[in-house]
Structure formats: structure tokens, C-alpha cells
Amino acid sequence: MAVRLENQSLIKVIDKRSERRRHFAKHKWLYLFLIPGCLYLLIFKYIPIFGVVIAFKDFSLVRGIWASEWVGLDNFQYLFQSKDFYVVLRNTLILSFYQLLWGFPAPIILAIMLNEVRHMAFKRVSQTILYLPHFISWVVLAGMIINFLSPSTGAVNTIITSFGYKPIPFLLEPSYFRTILVSAEVWKGMGWGTIIYLAAMTGIDSSLYEAAKMDGASRVKQILHITIPGILPTIVILIVLQLGHILDNGFEQVFLLYNPSTYEVADVLETYTYRIGLIDGRLSFSAAVGLFKAFVGFVLVLGANRIAKLFGHNIW
Known part of the structure; x- marks a missing residue:
């Protein structure tokens, strides 16, 4: 009996291996x-994850990662005691x-x-136009923003002065910086972000819309009761993933648009790390x-994800 069971288990193992080989051969490309x-x-x-250890060391380029002096949590202690850090963290959270x-x-x-x-023709043309800003680099876009908002030659200030008002130095005023940056990011990424949601909408059963029309549901009610619930799992997944980047504002857009007069509202963790780590040479602190x-x-x-589970939309 024991020999028979052993043979059966051996046959199962061989079958699994052969099945794996067939699967790999079928999908090898x-x-x-x-x-x-x-x-x-x-x-x-x-x-590069192994390089995280420099956050706990007094890193020296000459000594290297492993030979540098171990300082434990000193970098984190200095980080949380620094007044600049809390200003930068506040700016990061507000922008996020x-x-x-x-x-x-x-x-x-x-x-x-x-x-x-x-x-359909109008829809395709509209989609193409809306996708284009995504392919504009932040260097080019920052140059466009600077030119448009220039106090002397910018199109916006030309309109303002034509009504008899004084030109406004938008990029030198801290009160305007966040609005300009967020508006530019929304304009740049809005069209590209629609791809995922449009793909999710194609998975909604068209018979639901037909049944809703037969029941006399308007376009607005179809959107509220069919379209939005149909893409809700996608929305939940994307918002969970975006929350993981809540402290990431993007280095390029902030670095290219901010200046010393807007540091108080524009300096974020990326630019702070750049100044401390690369310019001042404190790589251990920037790693922390x-x-x-x-x-x-x-x-x-x-x-x-835990909150999403409570509503039945868990990711893992």
C-alpha cells in the first residue's frame, strides 16, 4: 500500500513537471x-536597496558604503529635530x-x-489632443509657463495690462506658486490618465445600458448607477497606489519653477534632498x-488597502 501511494505521488510530480514544460514551451516568447x-x-x-544602509552611516565616498562609520539613528534624529524639515514636510503634504x-x-x-x-472621429481627435501634453517634458513646459507668465512679455500680463492693471510677477509671488504648479500638473497628466478609465469602461456590459434605457434612465443616471460603479475597483486601486506616493511631488516641475522668493511654499522633500545631499554633500542625511x-x-x-477591504475592494 505504501509503495502504491509513493508511486502515485511520484507520478503526480512527473505530471506537474511535464505540464510546466508544456506551459513554458507554449508561452516561451x-x-x-x-x-x-x-x-x-x-x-x-x-x-540598490542594499545602499539604504548609508542612512545609518556617516557615508564617505572615499571609504565606501561598508567601510563608512556606523552612526545608527543620528541622521534621523537630526532630521526630526530640524525646523526646515517640518516646513518642507508641510509644503510636500499641502501640494500632494x-x-x-x-x-x-x-x-x-x-x-x-x-x-x-x-x-467616433471627433472622439479620436479629442483623445489625441488630450494625450499630447503628457509627451511634453517638464523642461519645455516650465519654459512655456515662464514665458506665458512673464511680467514684461508674457501673454497673461499683456491681457492684464490691457485692462489698465499692473503686471503681476506670478512666479515670484508665493501665493500663486501652488496654483500654477498644480494646474500645470493636472493639465499635463489629465488626458493620459483617462486611458486606464476608458479601458475599464470597455469592460462594462453594454446590456446594462440597454436595460437602463428601456427603463427610461437618463444619461446622468446611467453614469451614476452603471459607469461609476463599473470603474470603481479601478478607482480604488489607483487611489491606493497614489497614496503610496503622497510624499512625492516630482523633482523636475518644482525645481524648474521655484526660486528663493517662493522657497517658503515651494520647497519640498525632493528639492530639500537635492540641496542637502548633492549640493552640500550629505548623502547619508539625504538617504535618511x-x-x-x-x-x-x-x-x-x-x-x-485595509480601508478598501472594508468596502469590498481590496487589492491583495
């Missing part, structure tokens, strides 16, 4: 296409809140509007800031 992506993640994402408040719903609203367009950001993002993703 797909696995080959995965290799570059896996190598990229390994080289640029996973191997504004980007989440205005930037997250914008692609959803735009995708719903595009989904309601019935003229980066590790703090990663930890906060990790906790927020776990918390958001």
Missing part, C-alpha cells in the same frame, strides 16, 4: 519578453493634497465625458530622508 523588464527591476530597483484633490478626479471626469461622445518617505508611503498603502 512571452517569458522571453519578460526578461528585459525583470533585469531592469533587478538592477535598478532591487540591488492639492494634486490629489484636483488631479485625481480630473481623468475620471474627462474619461466619462469622452465615453459619452458618440461621434528618502527612507522616511518610503516608510510613510508603505504605511499609507497598507492603511488604504
Whole structure:
């Protein structure tokens, strides 16, 4: 009896191995296409994780990572005792809140509007035009913003002065900086963000819309009771992922638009880390800031997923 059971288990193992071989042979090209992506993640994402140790050391380029002096939590202690850190953290959180408040719903609203367009040629042209800003680099976009808002030659101030008012130095006024930055980010990413939501809408059963029309439901009611519930899982996934980047405002856009007169509202963790780490040469301190950001993002993703589970939309 024992010999029979052993033979059966051996046969199962052999069957599983042969099944795996057949599966790999069938999908070998797909696995080959995965290799570059896996190598990229390994080289640029996973191997550099070992460098996080410099956050706990007094890192020296001459000594190297492992030979540098171990200082424990000194970098984190200095970080949390620094007054500049709390100003930078406040600016980061405020900008992230504004980007989440205005930037997250914008692609959803735009995708719903595009989904309601019935003229296919107009819909395709509109989508193409709305996608284009995504491909404009922040260097070019920052130059456009500076030129448009220039007090002397900018188109905006030309209109303002034509009504008899004085030109406004928008980029030198702290009160305007956040509005300009968030508006530019929403305009740049709004069209590209609609791709995911439009793809999610294609998965909604068309018979639901037909049944709603037969029951006399208006377009607005169809959107509220069919379209939005149909893309709600996608919305939940994206908002959970975005919460993980709550302390990421983007280095390029802030660095290219801010100046000393707007530091009080524009200086964020990315620019702070750049100044401290690269300009001042305190790489250990900048690594501590980066590790703090990663930890906060990790906790927020776990918390958001836990909240999503309560509503039946868990990710994992």
C-alpha cells in the first residue's frame, strides 16, 4: 500500500513537471519578453536597496558604503529635530493634497465625458489632443509657463495690462506658486490618465445600458448607477497606489519653477534632498530622508488597502 501511494505521488510530480514544460514551451516568447523588464527591476530597483544602509552611516565616498562609520539613528534624529524639515514636510503634504484633490478626479471626469461622445472621429481627435501634453517634458513646459507668465512679455500680463492693471510677477509671488504648479500638473497628466478609465469602461456590459434605457434612465443616471460603479475597483486601486506616493511631488516641475522668493511654499522633500545631499554633500542625511518617505508611503498603502477591504475592494 505504501509503495502504491509513493508511486502515485511520484507520478503526480512527473505530471506537474511535464505540464510546466508544456506551459513554458507554449508561452516561451512571452517569458522571453519578460526578461528585459525583470533585469531592469533587478538592477535598478532591487540591488540598490542594499545602499539604504548609508542612512545609518556617516557615508564617505572615499571609504565606501561598508567601510563608512556606523552612526545608527543620528541622521534621523537630526532630521526630526530640524525646523526646515517640518516646513518642507508641510509644503510636500499641502501640494500632494492639492494634486490629489484636483488631479485625481480630473481623468475620471474627462474619461466619462469622452465615453459619452458618440461621434467616433471627433472622439479620436479629442483623445489625441488630450494625450499630447503628457509627451511634453517638464523642461519645455516650465519654459512655456515662464514665458506665458512673464511680467514684461508674457501673454497673461499683456491681457492684464490691457485692462489698465499692473503686471503681476506670478512666479515670484508665493501665493500663486501652488496654483500654477498644480494646474500645470493636472493639465499635463489629465488626458493620459483617462486611458486606464476608458479601458475599464470597455469592460462594462453594454446590456446594462440597454436595460437602463428601456427603463427610461437618463444619461446622468446611467453614469451614476452603471459607469461609476463599473470603474470603481479601478478607482480604488489607483487611489491606493497614489497614496503610496503622497510624499512625492516630482523633482523636475518644482525645481524648474521655484526660486528663493517662493522657497517658503515651494520647497519640498525632493528639492530639500537635492540641496542637502548633492549640493552640500550629505548623502547619508539625504538617504535618511528618502527612507522616511518610503516608510510613510508603505504605511499609507497598507492603511488604504485595509480601508478598501472594508468596502469590498481590496487589492491583495
